[in-house]
Amino acid sequence: MTTPDPTTPVSLGTGPADTSGPGPVGLAGPGRAFPGPAGPGSRWWPDRRGSADAPGCLACDVNNLRVAPLGGLIIATDTWVADHCIPPMARGYVILKPRRHVTAVADLSPAEAGDFGVVAQRLMAAMRTVLAPARIYRFDFGESLDHLHFHLMPRHPGMSPTGAALIERVFAHEWLVTESEAADAARRIREALG
Numbered sequence: 001m002t003t004p005d006p007t008t009p010v011s012l013g014t015g016p017a018d019t020s021g022p023g024p025v026g027l028a029g030p031g032r033a034f035p036g037p038a039g040p041g042s043r044w045w046p047d048r049r050g051s052a053d054a055p056g057c058l059a060c061d062v063n064n065l066r067v068a069p070l071g072g073l074i075i076a077t078d079t080w081v082a083d084h085c086i087p088p089m090a091r092g093y094v095i096l097k098p099r100r101h102v103t104a105v106a107d108l109s110p111a112e113a114g115d116f117g118v119v120a121q122r123l124m125a126a127m128r129t130v131l132a133p134a135r136i137y138r139f140d141f142g143e144s145l146d147h148l149h150f151h152l153m154p155r156h157p158g159m160s161p162t163g164a165a166l167i168e169r170v171f172a173h174e175w176l177v178t179e180s181e182a183a184d185a186a187r188r189i190r191e192a193l194g
């Protein structure tokens with residue numbers, strides 16, 4: 001079995017992936033501290049690059065590899081893309097989002113909606129295999145980034161409390177991991193997809 005190139009989108013059999021656009025660029029920006037908040041002005045929210053599907057959208061930049069995701073893209077089909085959460089608020093915390101700039105589930109195309117279940121099932125099966133979490137939480141807010149994106153947040157053994165209270169503490173970076181740890185988790189999940 002060959003190891004997928006982390007910078008090259010892979011296909012789940014739904015058609016060729018979009019590999020157009022310039023190559024990846026680093027996330028780090030001058031003078032930006034780590035860890036930082038996941039919002040405008042942080043190193044995780046790079047300057048606008050002008051050619052995104054939606055100008056200034058971080059998700060569009062990552063989908064099109066204008067911003068390099070930690071460990072590379074985990075899934076990249078015609079319709080859905082997954083990569084490690086930035087900042088890496090927990091090991092193996094994955095963001096799943098449509099390739100196209102869509103702001104609401106109600107606006108998904110039939111193809112996007114139809115592919116979602118297959119992609120989500122395969123992705124979370126791989127996460128379970130690699131991470132052995134107690135749970136995988138699934139949620140979206142859309143409050144700081146309007147590109148529709150689903151948080152697939154592993155609750156590792158020992159992470160408590162549970163439920164909404166845990167999410168708040170994860171967002172406070174209580175379980176922040178290093179970029180290297182996140183990249184390793186992303187690579188292992190991608191490899192587990194087969």
Ligand SMILES: [Zn+2]
Nearest residue numbers: 057060101147
């Ligand atoms: Zn977008």
